[in-house]
Amino acid sequence: MFSYSIARTPGCGVRHARPTWVRLAVLALSLGIARLVFASEADIRPLSLEEAVRLAEADSPAIEARKAAVTSAEDAVAPAGALPDPQLVAGIDNLPITTGDSYSLTRDFMTMRKVGVMQTFPQGDKRRSRTERAQAMAARERALLTNERLSIRESVARAWIARATAERRLELVRTLQPRAEALLAAATAALSAGRSSAADAIAAKSAQAVLADRLNQLEREVDDTRADFTRWLPGVAERPLGDAPDWLNLGVDPDALITHIAHHRELLTYDAAEQAAQAEIALARADKHPDWSVELDYAQRGPRYSNMISLEFRVDLPIFGTRRQDPLIASKVAAAEQISAERDDALRMHAAELRKALTAWRSAGQRVQRYEHDLIPLADDRADAALAAYRGGRGDLQASLTALDDAIEQRVTYTELQNTLGQAWATLHFAFPEEH
Numbered sequence: 001m002f003s004y005s006i007a008r009t010p011g012c013g014v015r016h017a018r019p020t021w022v023r024l025a026v027l028a029l030s031l032g033i034a035r036l037v038f039a040s041e042a043d044i045r046p047l048s049l050e051e052a053v054r055l056a057e058a059d060s061p062a063i064e065a066r067k068a069a070v071t072s073a074e075d076a077v078a079p080a081g082a083l084p085d086p087q088l089v090a091g092i093d094n095l096p097i098t099t100g101d102s103y104s105l106t107r108d109f110m111t112m113r114k115v116g117v118m119q120t121f122p123q124g125d126k127r128r129s130r131t132e133r134a135q136a137m138a139a140r141e142r143a144l145l146t147n148e149r150l151s152i153r154e155s156v157a158r159a160w161i162a163r164a165t166a167e168r169r170l171e172l173v174r175t176l177q178p179r180a181e182a183l184l185a186a187a188t189a190a191l192s193a194g195r196s197s198a199a200d201a202i203a204a205k206s207a208q209a210v211l212a213d214r215l216n217q218l219e220r221e222v223d224d225t226r227a228d229f230t231r232w233l234p235g236v237a238e239r240p241l242g243d244a245p246d247w248l249n250l251g252v253d254p255d256a257l258i259t260h261i262a263h264h265r266e267l268l269t270y271d272a273a274e275q276a277a278q279a280e281i282a283l284a285r286a287d288k289h290p291d292w293s294v295e296l297d298y299a300q301r302g303p304r305y306s307n308m309i310s311l312e313f314r315v316d317l318p319i320f321g322t323r324r325q326d327p328l329i330a331s332k333v334a335a336a337e338q339i340s341a342e343r344d345d346a347l348r349m350h351a352a353e354l355r356k357a358l359t360a361w362r363s364a365g366q367r368v369q370r371y372e373h374d375l376i377p378l379a380d381d382r383a384d385a386a387l388a389a390y391r392g393g394r395g396d397l398q399a400s401l402t403a404l405d406d407a408i409e410q411r412v413t414y415t416e417l418q419n420t421l422g423q424a425w426a427t428l429h430f431a432f433p434e435e436h
Helices: 022-044 049-059 061-075 124-172 177-192 198-232 254-259 265-285 327-393 397-430
Strands: 005-009 011-017 087-093 112-121 292-300 308-315
Touching: 061 124, 087 292, 087 327, 112 308, 124 198, 124 265, 124 397, 177 198, 177 327, 177 397, 198 397, 254 327, 265 327, 327 397
Parallel strands: none
Antiparallel strands: 087 112, 112 292, 292 308
């Protein structure tokens, strides 16, 4: 923080004051430094899965597109059931084209210059059906928006989990480097003491090189997951990841998910689609009932004749229903049946996928706990025991090499199971809207 002062000489008043532009420049510099400090702090702040999901959702072009579609559909609801616009009528009636009065607007008593307005009045059932159809389309767009939100949340969570488990895999395998170095040192010491051959030293050196190659492969996998993660969060993808959530906790009863399969995010649009299909059927049936219109005209004739007004009514005549309206009704009914059948098929498919995800989640959770509590500690103990025996001349090198390989594979398998657990958790956690 910068401070400003005025230098004074005792008894002499003010000696010097900094110019205004200098103070402004110093203030701007201090603000810039503060921004850099805050930015650097934000760059190193761990990025939790919850924050990653929130940031990706707020910056998603796909969600913005869906929001625009919702606004468009909702704005179309009110006009859907409104009366059609009135029509302006203008023209000339009974204009003579022969004899001496040809093309005269005033000589013949039947010639009229006409202006008027016409309004069509559709049946009330038809207007209600149009409104219901528009409302169903708006509901469908809202369901698609909800589905898009949940889909993006799941995708971001999957990318976060893949990166987190890849980084964890690299970290765990790196912890074995000291063991590989200790094994090489023990083999070198045994060779110097005449207790082993040069082949043992070469095998220990080869094991160290294999571990280094494995680490290079794991580093590439980390880079790949970071590249995938950048797709969703290009602005903050380089931030370190925070602690993972408890993937063993779904927040709901796992068995209750199957019973709520009808509310799966991929099935949300079917309710609105079925409502729209029923509105289409009602609209097709309403076409069998005639609409009517009224027209009011004012007609001006020649100066020797009276001006006139006309009032006309028109009514549609749907007298060919078997060839026009009935086939259309049958078409709309078949379309509704198609949507219902597609919904049943989608429900079965997503129910099966949900059951598979539940099975994967339960199995991976049990195996992860087994690796954490038993398999990895036992593999480490075995590697340490084999190395101690080799150092003491009571064991051979091959046992130590095998134990080291086993410790590597246990760590790799463990983190792969963590990824499987996390991915299944994401599938289940984001399968349903929060209200369900």
